[in-house]
Amino acid sequence: MSSTSSPTSTTTAVRTRSATRVYGEGDTAVLALDAVDLEVPTGQFLAVMGPSGSGKSTLLHCLAGLDRLSQGSVELAGTALEPLSDKDLTHLRRSGVGFIFQSYNLVPTLDARENITLPLDLAGRDVDGAWFDRIVATLGLADRLDHRPAQLSGGQQQRVAAARALVSRPTVVFADEPTGALDTASGAELLGFLRQAATEFGQTIVMVTHDPAAASYADRIVFLADGRIVSEMLEPDADAVLDRMKSLETDVQHATGA
Amino acid sequence: MLRVALKGLLGHKLRFLLTAFAVVVGITFLAGSFVLTDSIQGAFDDLFDEALTAADVYVDAPRTIDDITTEQPGLVPTVPASVLEEVRDVDGVAEVLGHVEGTAQFIDDDGDPVGTEGPPRIGASYSELSPVAIAEGRPPEGPTEVAMDRGTAELMGRGVGDRVDVLVAGEVRTYDVVGLTSFGESDNLLGATMATFDLATAQALFDMEGEYTSVGAIAVDGLDQDELRDRVAAAVGDDLEVRTAAEAAESGKEQVANALGFLTTGLLAFAGVAVFVGAFIIANTFSIVVAQRSREFALLRALGASAAQVRLAVLLEALAVGVVASTLGILLGIGFAVGVQSLLDAIGFALPSSGTVVLPRTILVAYAVGVTVTLLSSLVSARRASRVAPIEAMRGESSGAEQRLGRRVTVGAVVTVIGALVLLAGLLLVDEDANILAIVGTGAMVTLLGVALAAPLFAGPVAAALGTVAARLGFSGRLAQRNARRDRRRTAATASALMIGVALVAFVTIFTASIQGAVTGTLDEQFRADFVLQSTSFTTFNLSDRLIEDLRDEDELAVVSTVGLAPWADADDEVHSLGVVDPDTITEVVGVDWQDGQTAALAAGGMLVIQDHLDDGVVALGDEVTVRFPDGTSLETRVAGSAGGSTQLLGAGYVMGAAAVSAAGFDAPAIAVYANAAGDPEAARAAVDAVVERHPGVRVQDQAEFRQAQQDSIATVLNLFLVLLGLALFIALLGIANTLALAVFERTREIGLLRAVGMDRGQAGRMILGEAVIVSVFGALLGLVVGSFFGWAVVRSLAEDGLDRVVFPVARLGLYVVLAGFAGAVAALFPAWRASRLDVLEAVTAE
Structure with a gap:
């Protein structure tokens, strides 16, 4: 989680073992995650893809400690999440995890600077000025710090959210469809920055997306279907991702049609 | 649209309940006040009907002066015994009975009068004319027998065959209890105690030998009451009042109705305040809910609903809230009245049981007020809902951009000024016929409304200032401050509800503190006596001659000076109070600044007027005045001079010497x-105490005790007001709870986000509590400002009545603000708990 750690480091930021999540009970039970085994090395930019209902959001929520597994385990930087209390999980979210959501990412009553330092303020920690300046400069937010979210464009808001996710130097940044509400140019800008964060700062990132173009910024893609990892791809490009998705969809159709 | 409205309600039961509750509390108090006073009136109506059935026609000495003091022993007008004979001779009279009534107090083993302070302690002759009936034993006969009312007998643990001490005219005698009496079904009447003797004994005790307080005639069979009344009236002449039983009952009921009228008006005023505050809460809730549902309304509009239909949906929802809340309020109000009656019963103010009276008027007024207030409060919101553009259905959250307040603040400022001017005009009005209270009340209400309108202007800066303090308490405090400022109208509206209650509390506090200040000032200046003796009873406040004689016999006392009080009527039949003093000694005990020669003028039969009363213009210096007393005697006097100072220690604003009054x-x-x-x-104190020991119902106080008692009695009034205004404060706090509960609901995603990025449960809760504290302190501060203005204006307007300066009890007022903050936090406990328990995942994934 240090900015100096090498992208090729072999330490593991995220590890799941037989991660299983069931919603509901009895006849109405839905198996959202079905014994998922996943390891994300520190510094990796991972994209999780899959069709709607494939379990990709559930996986993200369980990894980030927002949701709890029914069975199996999740470890963040070697810490198992299952035994943690709500308070421990909250403290983990403050320092070990960064979030970027699709929309409604900022607190409307706080200006951009306050939104960025929010996790540190909540934890009562001091802001690392140099680190803050570097993130803000990289994201091109220096002249927007005194603005309220309502005075920022959608792209600017997501960049503020990205800065907030990075400011506490978390073990992992989780991004849930971060470009879903953005236009193409703003989306590309944000993804470029996430790529940069992984490359330059060694930031581990787990991003859920259904957009092949967005996924192509990642180091690695895992494809989810019906709660299981069905495929993986390293050093992807957009066309290859698209092809893989098509073939997966066909597989699924075959499977369900059979 | 009806279905949409109903679905809207049923879909959010909690919100519905919270909204309705603000109406329910006000209507409960409103309906409760009506039911309580109607039930009391009903009880008295029954009592009068029952008590006045023994005779067909009553002959009484007319009360030339209607005043509570005329009910005092010695002031009750009487009918000479000869009237009894005159009535007996009237054709058609089958039987005639004389009745006397006075004051008699049962004395317990400790030598103290029995009964609650307040209700009368009656002594009467027993006959068929008595309002009581023998329930047990037999009627009293002879000078050693008494019948007790059953309530008092039970209280004292006495029964037929026991002995009991009774105090009449300063003398305690022991009687044999031969009977127990009851008032119809009831053992006692509103806590009044009643000792009944035979006629001759009662006449002797009350110094009414050869006199009656009332004479009753029973008609021969078949003779109409009205006919008999006319015949009796012709026989006894114009000097006496002759009434049928029905008329007598009617006038008794009327007197009760008049007395109850004050109670009803007072209670309704507080109910009005509660409803007024409730209106703010309803308006605020509807406005928040409409804002939250704007997407729903937009969807309806997009699907083809007209603006009028959307407006109708909101109004129908308001109507439903109003009807349900009023119904609940009426039911609770009846329960409240029954509860108060049981409470009164439990503490000794038993009401004759004639049941709970719920008049159609009560139901009608309660529904009218409840529904009207709810509908009016929702009008603005309904209009806003109808203006939601269909396109907003497609948009996301509103940006929460800064609202423009210009016009609203201007209107608020104008309304405030108008209200203040009306208030001041009401206070400065000299015309006695005008309903000053109504004008001042209206002015106060308009002022409060204006301040509430303009309040958003202050919401920003005040929240910022308070937030600076809050921010020191942590990051949650900073977020709380931002939340309080994000919607200044909402913050202001929520705070305004509290402002109304606090303004009234602050006003009453300042007003009573100023009275206390004035009283202290007067006592410091004028109270020179070492001791003062007074009756312990509110209703029987005269002192017996025997007590005065005993005091005069004490060698340890140098000066014993009495102050008498009598109502008198002037030539225009206007009633005033006359203080009757001993000119030779009064200046030694009361520091009135008599001018040279005034003592002599008083001794010579002249009248002195306290300066304030001279300004009233009833009499002028040098006037020849005819003073008429309740028993019909009158005297001529001259206004010999005026004196400064207060009427408090002299009993009245017009003063004469005792000798001159007795001579008349x-x-x-x-x-x-x-x-x-x-x-x-x-x-000296020991000697006085020994005398008081022999005279039950009398209290002695030295200077310090008297001073303290005066302060305490004012403090009691303040506390009574605080309790009654507590209702309005309670509703306002409910409003804070309501607003914040809605805010937590509205900010589900935001709180979820905060929790997701590391806010712990405690911080989430403190953020909401902090906002509640800011809003309540803001409301309390507004209330203090407005209440201080009310206090200042009212006290200044009474400067001539002795309120020489406005006293602001700063510590106490400050305490109110602190308490408001605490109360706000308590009110926000539930919303804060909800915020802290929010499911993070659900919140961040919520649509």
Whole structure:
């Protein structure tokens, strides 16, 4: 989680073992995650893809400690999440995890600077000025710090959210469809920055997306279907991702049609 | 649209309940006030009907002066015994009975009068005319027998065959209890105690030999009451009042109705305040809910609903809230009245049981007020809902951009000024006929409304200032401050509800503190006596001649000076109070600044007027005045001079010498005796205490005790007001709870986000509590400002009545603000708990 750690480091930021999540009970039970085994090395930019209902959001929520597994385990930087209390999980979210959501990412009553330092303020920690300046400069937010979210464009808001996710130097940044509400140019800008964060700062990132173009910024893609990892791809490009998705969809159709 | 409205309600039961509750509380108090006073009135109606059935026609001495003091022993007008014979001779009279009534107090084993302070302690002759009936034993006969009312007998643990001490005219005698009486079904009447004797005994006790307080005639069979009344009236002449039983009952009921009228008006005023505050809460809730549902309304509009239909949906929802809340309020109000009656019963103010009276008027008024207030409060919101553009259905969250407040603040400022001017005009009005209270009340209400309109202007800066303090308490405090400022109208509206209650509380506090200040000032200046003796009873406040004689016999006392009180009527039949003093000694005990020669003028039969009363213009210096007393005696006097100072220690604003009044044939009962020690104050005190020991129902106080008692009695009034205004404060706090609960609901995603990025449960809760504290302190501060203005204006307007300066009890007012903050936090406990328990995942994934 240090900015100096090498992208090729072999330490593991995220590890799941037989991660299983069931919603509901009895006849109405839905198996959202079905014994998922996943390891994300520190510094990796991972994209999780899959069709709607494939379990990709559930996986993200369980990894980030927002949701709890029914069975199996999740470890963040070697810490198992299952035994943690709500308070421990909250403290983990403050320092070990960064979030970027699709929309409604900022607190409307706080200006951009306050939104960025929010996790540190909540934890009562001091802001690392140099680190803050570097993130803000990289994201091109220096002249927007005194603005309220309502005075920022959608792209600017997501960049503020990205800065907030990075400011506490978390073990992992989780991004849930971060470009879903953005236009193409703003989306590309944000993804470029996430790529940069992984490359330059060694930031581990787990991003859920259904957009092949967005996924192509990642180091690695895992494809989810019906709660299981069905495929993986390293050093992807957009066309290859698209092809893989098509073939997966066909597989699924075959499977369900059979 | 009806279905949409109903679905809207049923879909959010909690919100519905919270909204309705603000109406329910106000209507409960409103309906409860009506039911309580109607039930009391009903009980008295039954009582009068029952008590006045023994005779067909009653002959009474007319009360030329209607005043509570005329009910005092010695002031009750009487009918000469000869009237009894005259009535007996009237054709058609089958039987005639005389009745006397006075004051008699049962004395317990400790030598103290029995009964609750307040209700009368009656002594009467027993006959078929008595309002009581023998329930057990037999009627009293002879000078040693008494019948007790059953309530008092039970209280004292006495029964037929026991002995009991009774105090009449300063003398305690022991009687045999031969009977127990009851008022119809009830053992006692509103806590009144009643000792009944035979006629001759009662006449002797009350110094009414050869006199009656009332004579009753029973008609021969078949003779109409009205006919008999006319015949009796012709026989006894114009000097006496002749009424049928029905008329007598009617006038008794009327007197009760008049007395109850004040109670009803007072209670309704507080109910009105509660409803007024409730209106703010409803308006605010509807406005928040409409804002939250704007997407729903937009969807309806997009699907083809007209603006009018959307407006109708909101109004129908309001109507449903109003109807349901009023119904609940009426039911709870009846329960409240029944509860108060049981409570009164439990503490000894038993009401005759004639049931709970719920008049159609009660139901009608409660529904009318409840529904009207709810509908009016929702009008603005309904209009806003109808203006939601269909396109907003497609948009996301509103940006929460800064609202423009310009016009609203201007209107608020204008309304405030108008309200203040009306208030001041009401206070400065000299015209006695105008309903000053109504004008001042309206002015106060308009002022409060204006301040509430303009309040958003202050919401920003005040929240910022308070937030600076809050921010020191942590990051949650900073977020709380931002939340309080994000919607200034909402913050202001929520705070305004509290402002109303606090303004009234602050006003009453300042007003009573100013009175206390004035009283203290007067006492410091004028109270020179070492001791003051007064009755312990509110209703029987005269002192017996025997007590005064005993005090005069004490060697330890140098000065014993009595102050009597009598109502008198002037040539225009206007009733005033006359203080009757001993000119030779009064200046030694009361520091009135008599001018040279005024003591002599008083001794010579002249009248002195306290300066304030001279300004009233009833009499002028040098006037020849005819003073008429309740028993019909009158005297001529001259206004010999005026004196400064207060009427408080002299009992009245018009003062005459005792000798001059007695010479006219009128005996003014003493209400206070001032005494000075001859030498050793402690010996004097011991001597006075010994005298008081022999006279139950009398209290002695030295300077310090008297001062304290005066302060305490004012404090009691303040506390009573605080309790009654507590209702309005309670509703306002409910409003804070309501607003914040809605805010937590509205900010689900935001709180989820905060929790997701590391806010712990405690911080989430403190953020909401902090906002509640900011809003309530803001409301309390607004209330203090407005209440201080009310207090200042009212006290200044009474400057001529002795309220020489406005006293602001700063510590106490400050305490109110602190308490408001605490109360706000308590009110926000539930919303804060909800915020802290929010499911993070659900919140961040919520649509």
